[in-house]
Amino acid sequence: MDQFDSVVQLLDSNGSVVANSQFTSTLSQSELLGFYRDMVLVRTLDEQATALQRQGELGLWAPLLGQEAAQIGSARAMQKQDFAFSTYREHGVAWCRGVDPVDMLRFWRGTMHQGWDANHYRDYGYQIIIGAHALHATGYAMGAQLAGRVGSGEAEKDQAVMAYFGDGAMSEGDVNEAFVFAASYQAPVVFFCQNNQWAISEPTRRQSRTPLAQRAVGFGIPGIRVDGNDVIACYEVTEHALHRARSGQGPTLIEAVTYRMGAHTTSDDPTKYQLFSDVELWRERDPIKRLKIYLQTKGILSAELETQLAGEASALAQRMRDECRELPDPKPSSMFDHVYADTDINLEKQRAEVEAILIQSMEN
Amino acid sequence: MAQLSIVHAINQGLRRAMDSDSKILLMGEDIGKLGGVFRVTDGLQKDFGEERVIDSPLAESGIVGTAIGLALYGYRPVVEIQFDGFVFPAFDQIVVQLARMRYRSAGALTLPITIRMPYGGGIGSVEHHSESPEAYFAATPGLRVITCADSNDAYWMIQQAIASDDPVIFLEPKRRYWQKGEVNIEANMSDALNMYSAKVLTQGSDCTVIGYGPTVATCLQAARFAADDGVKLEVIDLRSLSPIDMSTLVESVNKTGRAVLVHEAPGTGGIGGELAARLSQACFYKLEAPVMRVTGYDVPYPPSRIEDDYLPDAERILDAVEKSMNY
Ligand SMILES: Cc1ncc(C[n+]2csc(CCOP(=O)(O)OP(=O)(O)O)c2C)c(N)n1
Numbered sequence: 001m002d003q004f005d006s007v008v009q010l011l012d013s014n015g016s017v018v019a020n021s022q023f024t025s026t027l028s029q030s031e032l033l034g035f036y037r038d039m040v041l042v043r044t045l046d047e048q049a050t051a052l053q054r055q056g057e058l059g060l061w062a063p064l065l066g067q068e069a070a071q072i073g074s075a076r077a078m079q080k081q082d083f084a085f086s087t088y089r090e091h092g093v094a095w096c097r098g099v100d101p102v103d104m105l106r107f108w109r110g111t112m113h114q115g116w117d118a119n120h121y122r123d124y125g126y127q128i129i130i131g132a133h134a135l136h137a138t139g140y141a142m143g144a145q146l147a148g149r150v151g152s153g154e155a156e157k158d159q160a161v162m163a164y165f166g167d168g169a170m171s172e173g174d175v176n177e178a179f180v181f182a183a184s185y186q187a188p189v190v191f192f193c194q195n196n197q198w199a200i201s202e203p204t205r206r207q208s209r210t211p212l213a214q215r216a217v218g219f220g221i222p223g224i225r226v227d228g229n230d231v232i233a234c235y236e237v238t239e240h241a242l243h244r245a246r247s248g249q250g251p252t253l254i255e256a257v258t259y260r261m262g263a264h265t266t267s268d269d270p271t272k273y274q275l276f277s278d279v280e281l282w283r284e285r286d287p288i289k290r291l292k293i294y295l296q297t298k299g300i301l302s303a304e305l306e307t308q309l310a311g312e313a314s315a316l317a318q319r320m321r322d323e324c325r326e327l328p329d330p331k332p333s334s335m336f337d338h339v340y341a342d343t344d345i346n347l348e349k350q351r352a353e354v355e356a357i358l359i360q361s362m363e364n
Numbered sequence: 365m366a367q368l369s370i371v372h373a374i375n376q377g378l379r380r381a382m383d384s385d386s387k388i389l390l391m392g393e394d395i396g397k398l399g400g401v402f403r404v405t406d407g408l409q410k411d412f413g414e415e416r417v418i419d420s421p422l423a424e425s426g427i428v429g430t431a432i433g434l435a436l437y438g439y440r441p442v443v444e445i446q447f448d449g450f451v452f453p454a455f456d457q458i459v460v461q462l463a464r465m466r467y468r469s470a471g472a473l474t475l476p477i478t479i480r481m482p483y484g485g486g487i488g489s490v491e492h493h494s495e496s497p498e499a500y501f502a503a504t505p506g507l508r509v510i511t512c513a514d515s516n517d518a519y520w521m522i523q524q525a526i527a528s529d530d531p532v533i534f535l536e537p538k539r540r541y542w543q544k545g546e547v548n549i550e551a552n553m554s555d556a557l558n559m560y561s562a563k564v565l566t567q568g569s570d571c572t573v574i575g576y577g578p579t580v581a582t583c584l585q586a587a588r589f590a591a592d593d594g595v596k597l598e599v600i601d602l603r604s605l606s607p608i609d610m611s612t613l614v615e616s617v618n619k620t621g622r623a624v625l626v627h628e629a630p631g632t633g634g635i636g637g638e639l640a641a642r643l644s645q646a647c648f649y650k651l652e653a654p655v656m657r658v659t660g661y662d663v664p665y666p667p668s669r670i671e672d673d674y675l676p677d678a679e680r681i682l683d684a685v686e687k688s689m690n691y
Contacts, residue, residue: 059488059668088490110668113491128492129450130422168422173453199422201398207421273397332673335666346632350661354673357680 007257008237009227013285015293023236029300035076035231036295037309039068039288042092044313045101046262048320049091049108053266057324058108062088066229066261069287070194071164072096073234074256077242078162080122081149085137086164088126088265089194093164097123101316102323111327130165131172134191137163138178141187141245150188151248160245161189162238168199170215171207179219179253188245190238191221191253194228196260201273216253228258229287259285332358366549371541373518374404374480376549378442381526382412388526389434391418391427392444401446402482402541424454428479432461435475442526445481449492455500462531463506478525482538483511484578484628486675488668495665496629501533502605502638509605510559511535513580515545517563517603520556527553537578562609564616568596571622571685574613574639576602579626579676586681597685605635613639614646621652622688626676631659653691656684 009018010025017025027035046064053061064071071092078084078096086093091104099116106115107126114125127133144150144159152158169175170193182189195212197204208215216223222244226237234256241252259282263270295301336351368376382388390405390412396419399406409417420427424445431441445451451458458479465473485494502509508530512518518536525532548556557563565580566587575583580601587597598616602608617623623643625636640655658676666674 060490107490110488110490110671112667126490128490129452171421171423171426173423173425199393200401201394201396202419202422206419267401272399329669330667332670335661335663335670335674339663347662350663354661358673361679 007225007227008233009230010233010236011230011290011294013229013290015290015297017294023233023240025232025236026239027232027235029298032232032291032295033300033305035072035235036288036291036301037312038072038076038092038095039231039291040309041313041316042068042072042095043288044317045091045095045104045320048317049105050262050266052105052321052324053108058105058266059110060265060267061108062265063262064089064091066259066282066287067194067196068092069231069291070228070234070256070258073231074162074192074238074254077235077238078160079156079242081156082160082162082242083122083124083137083140084162084164085124085133085140086127086162087130087133087166087169088128089166090126090164093162094121094123097121099123101320102327105320105324106327109324109327111330131169131174134163134165134169134175134178135181137161138182138187138189141182141189141251142185144188145185150246153247158246159188160242162242163189163191165191165193166199167193167195167197167204167207167212168202169193170212179216179221179251182251183220186248186250188248189251190241190245191251192238193253193255194258195255196228196258198260198264198274200264200268211255213253213255221251221253223253223255225255225257228256229285229290231287231291258287366547367544368515368519368547369542369544370512370515370518370536371402371404373515373545373547374522374536375406375408376547377519377522378405378408379411381523382408382416385440387438388440388442389416389418390442390444391420391431393420393422393427393446395419395444400444402538404480404536405444424450424452425457428454428457428462428477431477432457432465432475435477436473440476440526442478442480445479447493448481448483448495448497451481451497458501458507458533459504463504466530467506474529475531476526476529477531478522478528478534479532480522480534480536482541483535484537484539485665485671486539486578488671490668491665494668494671496627496660498533498535498605499629499634502635506531507606508532508560509535510603511537511577511605512603513537513540513575513577513601515543516547517557519547519549520553521559521603523553524556524559528559535577539578540581543581560604560607560609562603562612563601564612565599565601566597568598568620570596570620571624571688572598572600572613572616572620573624573626573681573685574600574602575626576605576635579628582676582678583626583681586678586685589678589682590685595685595689602635608639608642610642610646613643617643617647618650621650622685623651624656624658624681624684624688626658626681628660628675630662631657632662634659653688656688658684
């Protein structure tokens with residue numbers, strides 16, 4: 001089956017507008033420029049973090065290269081009161097939620113398990129366990145329902161939840177159970193599956209014989225396939241699904257068809273399983289390039305703006321290099337913090353032991 | 365004899381087992397073309413085909429659950445769980461189904477399944493990649509739990525695990541994966557040390573130090589430091605966490621009168637507690653000091669920048685030895 005069979009696309013890989021019977025772009029010029037800026041800066045962030053890992057400053061990094069449009073388009077459709085549940089690859093989502101890129105590095109440098117305050121940004125952080133958070137997202141959406149924050153019609157009151165995961169995650173029991181719960185309670189959650197064609201070395205066909213979005217039907221959830229490299233389509237489709245959710249019409253599964261242009265993580269060697277020709281094919285469909293062509297053709301993106309953005313990108317990269325190295329190591333005794341809500345005598349004894357060892361080693 | 369890393373030794377062990385028994389299947393995530401994220405199964409799919417080296421969908425409960433079905437049909441599945449922290453979606457299938465199938469069927473159903481997984485910390489990775497879940501499995505009747513600490517054991521114990529008619533959890537010390545050692549590949553499996561036996565690594569008269577998996581190298585390091593100070597440690601590699609080879613341990617502790625137990629997993633509810641109870645009972649009149657434990661602390665595995673403060677090191681082992689000696 002052709003990848004792009006019945007896939008919602010509003011901007012093709014040459015930067016030309018595509019007509020669609022269901023969706024059209026509602027975005028203003030400045031919003032489109034904003035998306036372009038987001039994608040360029042998020043790609044910079046990603047390249048810089050990859051470089052920092054190579055230099056030994058990070059333990060690991062999961063690149064988002066190629067998935068900028070899927071993440072920016074979908075996350076920009078969220079409102080402040082919404083909540084994002086995401087995986088280790090969703091740096092672009094965290095970016096849209098306002099998280100500082102340096103805070104993202106804390107996790108990968110191994111200074112903190114969570115580099116930002118999830119409640120403040122309404123972004124749950126990096127989930128490593130595949131699929132687990134689909135249930136958390138669903139439960140959170142059920143909470144919004146119970147709290148009466150669905151279907152009130154008040155723009156700033158109604159809430160929806162985004163659950164991000166990959167094509168591999170579609171096989172986990174937790175994700176399928178999340179579909180059951182979400183459908184059963186008509187919870188205001190949007191499942192956003194980035195089908196980047198790979199779960200590490202395994203192609204999507206190992207997980208599914210049908211397009212992933214079609215699975216939704218069996219659960220009683222609408223499923224939509226969207227061109228994941230088209231930021232405009234990703235925005236419009238997600239906006240539509242979030243609106244349904246907030247207004248009490250229940251969950252949606254969105255499959256964003258894209259491609260993982262980088263390694264799975266910095267520990268991975270994709271040449272062992274990926275075809276170079278596939279990567280080349282997808283390079284032609286680059287999410288940033290097509291929007292750039294469009295914006296240039298329309299006269300929205302001037303050379304001046306380009307230069308300005310390039311300056312912003314290199315400043316971001318520089319700041320990440322500087323501040324990453326400065327991220328403080330946690331105090332060893334901090335490993336005993338936050339294990340329980342209340343004080344634990346056993347742990348306090350162990351904390352004292354660790355502190356004594358440190359004093360001893362300083363004396364030696 | 366061959367010089368092999370632990371990764372390579374397991375690979376060779378799997379290969380030899382598969383050569384000798386066509387019912388052996390490997391199952392797991394990314395074990396085929398990629399050869400596993402640690403390359404333990406490197407080249408096996410190429411040589412044994414996609415039907416015997418099976419890249420599974422991303423679902424651990426599915427992997428173990430279908431392995432049970434395959435075993436009921438007469439196959440011998442060897443399952444890879446990619447990392448210690450990812451075994452829990454399969455926990456239900458392992459603990460509730462795999463462990464008790466023989467018992468509940470009054471011996472009619474046999475599940476000769478081996479579940480391999482890398483475990484332990486010290487590799488500087490992110491959350492859920494450094495866990496030590498062995499106690500959960502050792503506390504489950506019906507499962508066997510073994511772990512290797514050197515290449516020769518890696519090579520033979522994986523073959524013994526596969527040959528066993530009991531379900532075996534085979535724990536691989538990931539931070540020692542690249543440690544090289546001699547492997548006696550010319551031997552026969554019947555000549556290799558039984559996988560349920562503990563192994564005395566250094567003879568010593570002052571204190572017995574018992575470790576397993578990744579901490580064995582740390583115990584040996586402590587023994588070298590102690591030797592410089594004239595203290596002779598008897599280091600034992602436990603190898604099997606279920607069953608526990610009490611006679612080897614008791615013989616040693618009766619001789620030294622002291623025991624220090626070392627593992628990365630949190631102390632509370634850990635293997636060390638079980639050993640301490642058994643040794644206290646078996647060696648009560650010979651013990652010169654209470655049995656000591658050096659373990660990970662009772663916290664979730666910490667961020668990697670402070671994992672060295674969490675993991676037992678030679679210093680902490682020597683402190684415990686000293687405490688025991690001065691008791
Ligand atoms: C429960 C669980 N099993 C296995 C893993 C190891 N693992 C990490 S990422 C990954 C592949 C995920 O693929 P997909 O869901 O498509 O997301 P992608 O990484 O492509 O974004 C695997 C198997 C894990 N993190 N958690």
